[in-house]
Amino acid sequence: MPAMNMIQALNSALDNMLEKDPNVLIFGEDVGFFGGVFRVTDGLQKKHGLTRCFDAPIAEGGIVGAAIGMGAYGLRPVVEIQFADYIYPAYDQLVSEAARLRYRSAADFTAPMTIRSPYGGGIFGGNTHSQSVEALFTHVAGLKTVIPSNPYDAKGLLIASIEDDDPVLFLEPKRIYNGPFDGHHEKPVSPWAGHPMSDVPAEHYTVPLGKAHTLREGKDLTVLAYGVMVHVALAAAQDSGIDAEVIDLRTLVPVDIEAIEASVKKTGRCVIVHEATRTSGFGAELSALVQEACFYHLEAPIERVTGWDTPYPHAFEWDYFPGPERVAKAMRRVMEG
Template sequence: MIEAVRSAMDVSMERDGDVVVFGEDVGYFGGVFRATQGLQQKYGTHRCFDAPISESGIVGAAIGMAAYGLKPCIEVQFADYVYPAFDQIVSEAARIRYRSNGQFTAPIVIRMPSGGGIFGGQTHSQSPEALFTHVSGLKVVIPSNPYDAKGLLISSIEDPDPVIFFEPKRLYNGPFDGHHDRPITPWSKHELGDVPEGHFTVPLGKAVVRREGSALTVLAYGTMVYVAQAAAEDTGIDAEVIDLRSLVPLDLETITTSVKKTGRCIIVHEATLTSGFGAELAALVQEQCFYHLEAPIARVTGWDTPYPHAQEWDYFPGPARVGQAMIEALEEQP
């Protein structure tokens, strides 16, 4: 995943001299996760550079650069650090096209490692995607594999409007093994797939069916795609697993087609239950598929508690919890 993200920025910078990359430690050091390693050496300090520890300043500068005509791809070191920049994102980046009547746009990408998996506790492990899906003018993307990470990031960089790009940390170095509620080591040994060299894009707003099935539909994104697939395999339930990829814009057509076919829907995400993006998904599915539903829509999520440190693998939705939700959904009678 890291190599794919780096390749996306490399390809974009090579094709377009207006693309610039900056943030905390992304230049000489190559980023805390090494996602930008080598870019400064290749493109110079004027196109890949370090920024002060000021998220508001990083995002604010990027908005000004974008209005001037550049295409900043910036890194917020952890998604948990984005809150000081929230006003800049919401009040400026998301609204500049509308406020200027199209005279200015904000073609910026804000990359953020999100979710748990490194025992980082409350300040390095949050999943705040729902905060941004609420804001008109922002696009929100969460890839689950290297191919999508590269293609979606290139699409995001080429998009004329601001994109919030979350990168699940548990997938950075080879995917989380969804069959286990907690790992022996932080990273799985399974392969995530090859990524083509050069330029290619994955369209924003298009979900994909990762596992076809007829018994029920599971909506997931990021790391939870693997958890959902593992739960289906562990239980033997013929579940259809949909990887949303983009939360905004949302591929409602793929979702509703699947739910109308299966009649049951489970939503899985790592963020907290209350006001998580799963609530919006549940409302949309209920509105669009009410007469096709044969069981209540279920959500399997993180707990409504401050993020734990040593107990983070109990906090994550694992295959046991997701599998139990699948079993209960099938026990419901229409």
């Protein structure tokens, strides 16, 4: 199998779906001729034609609104919001419309659609190109939220999202588009090539939504993570020597409660890691779920390692980013608890 980075894997997923289903079409800012600012749609317009992959006006509400109409007609649009930080003008269309059509019409109207958006920091993007927006959407009944952490999953999850009959927000951790960043920003960047999850089949396959992946089995404690933080958690486990079980959630809604419960009941300790700000972050939900399901198995308080409750500060990127040192420290505290 060819080694693919995450951009190539996502491109391959879109290519497969354009090939397979004439009702799939792609639009968004700069995604057409140019192929997207991160190159995820590179070559798709040339290969599949102008109406299958085209540029959209800079109007995120219009992009999502139009996609809802297309979905209601019977298409399966895949739209790109260029940076997750730009998604707010589309919030009403996502929350009040895309997420509610099926319910409010008693399934008379539905709008299957996938909203792809690069998210997260670690690229010196400052406050408007680094945000982690997932909690604003995991709170919304009717939406699914998916976040891959590697090329193989990225392709399989994106295809599963496009084929899903409900609207899916597909957040792409852009810091790991080109390599598995573990938070050691002082070290040279490693590419995906050679990583086991970069073996990506060229043909169609799916990774099911709602299923977590245990990346590292361990007996000391459970780390719940997704996106970039999966790699940071693995590095922290290695750096600290703690035998951590690292679970890549992959889908936040619906989250894989069985995998979480089984692991925490086994280890009795839990650290939750995400890059987004802490207050009302998805970690709060995870912490509550673990407490509800595993309280009598817990040996120590649950810890959250997250971005600080500040906007994403440009010059203080690595002070903000919850890197492996912070994660390892939390793991040690939880082991001592």
